[in-house]
Amino acid sequence: MSKLKPAAPGVERAAVWVDTVKRGPMLRLVRGSGTLVPEDIRWINTTTQGRVERILLRPGAEVTKDSIILELSNPQLQQAVQDAQLGHQSALAAYENRKADLERTILTQEAELASVETSYNNAKLNLESQETLLKEGLVAELQVKQLRSNVVDLKNRLAISQKQLENAKNGVKSQLAPQQAEVAQRSAQYQLRLRELDDLKVKAGMAGVLSQVPVEVGQQVGPGTNLARVADPTRLKAEVRIAETQTKDIRIGQMAEVDTRNGVIQGKVMRIDPTATGGTV
Known part of the structure; x- marks a missing residue:
């Protein structure tokens, strides 16, 4: 064993x-x-504060990307939109006024330049004729010297006027820059308020079926509140x-x-x- x-x-x-x-x-x-x-499930939330005014669609409804599920109201936001619009229009008007002032300044300088140039050309022609007469002994030399001095003076004034006009044209962009920046800022603020106002009409954002609407008419909601859920049943x-x-x-x-x-x-x-x-x- x-x-x-x-x-x-x-x-x-x-x-x-x-x-x-x-x-x-x-x-x-x-x-x-x-x-x-x-x-594919998407929760739709609000980007701003508001009050639920109307619920247009209920769970089970088929929706598209642009289907409006519910509508919110926000009187403060509507006032902010109007204020932003007026601010943008005011900035735009200030820009146009400044632009018009600069254009008038340039036109004035162009007219002055044209006047000086005409005077310079006339003085040159007069000097040439007087120098011819001087050679023939028909005019005094002192008179010709005065004409020569006048031509030199007009030539200098012409050069200064040309430089001033060039500087004025080159400075238009820099002088308009502050107004342009103000217009851009006001425009961005206005567009932001318009988007917030448009967001009061809560859209599905995707095609599918509305599965939940966890809010009721009259309810106050804040930014980030889930207002609806949409799912793609396919x-x-x-x-x-x-x-x-x-x-x-x-x-x-x-x-x-x-x-x-x-x-x-x-x-x-x-x-x-x-x-x-x-x-x-």
């Missing part, structure tokens, strides 16, 4: 699978229950609860079959929740 080997351990029949040993892939089937939920995913003890056999990318009670569709594992709830994942 002392030479006998220990007997093999025994197991219950129900705890083992009996089959012929074969070579090939081994199928490990993991089952779970769950629901089909939309893959793209669904299955959220399945699996026993925590079986999740070790599941890997992202594995093939899966989803029984929709209206047929079986093929899919694959996209995500595994890292936390367990009630013994399931």
Whole structure:
């Protein structure tokens, strides 16, 4: 008896699978229950404070990107829009007035330049004729010297006028820059207020089905409040609860079959929740 080997351990029949040993892939089937939920879901919130005036669509309605779900009111925002509009118009008027002043200044300098240039050309012609007469002894030399001095003076004035006109034209852009910046700032403020006013008409933002409207008429809402939820029913995913003890056999990318009670569709594992709830994942 002392030479006998220990007997093999025994197991219950129900705890083992009996089959012929074969070579090939081994199928490990993991089952779970769950629901089909939309893959694309969008919560629509408000960007400003307001009061719910009208709810135009209710859950279950089909919507497009531009469908208006509900409307808000905000008297303070409407006043802010008017103030921003007046501020923009005032800045634009100041810019146009400044531009007109600079254009008048340039026109005045151009007229002065033309006058000096005409005087200079006439003085040159007169000097040439007087020098001819001087050679013939018909005019005094002093008179010719005065004419020469006048031509030099007019030539200098012409050069100064040309430089002044050039500087005036080159300085238009820099002198208008402050007014242009003010117009741009006022315009941006006005456009921002217009967008906020337009946001009081809450739109779906995507095509799909309206699933929730968690507000009521007369309710005050603040920035960031969720006003509606829209989902795309054409793209669904299955959220399945699996026993925590079986999740070790599941890997992202594995093939899966989803029984929709209206047929079986093929899919694959996209995500595994890292936390367990009630013994399931």
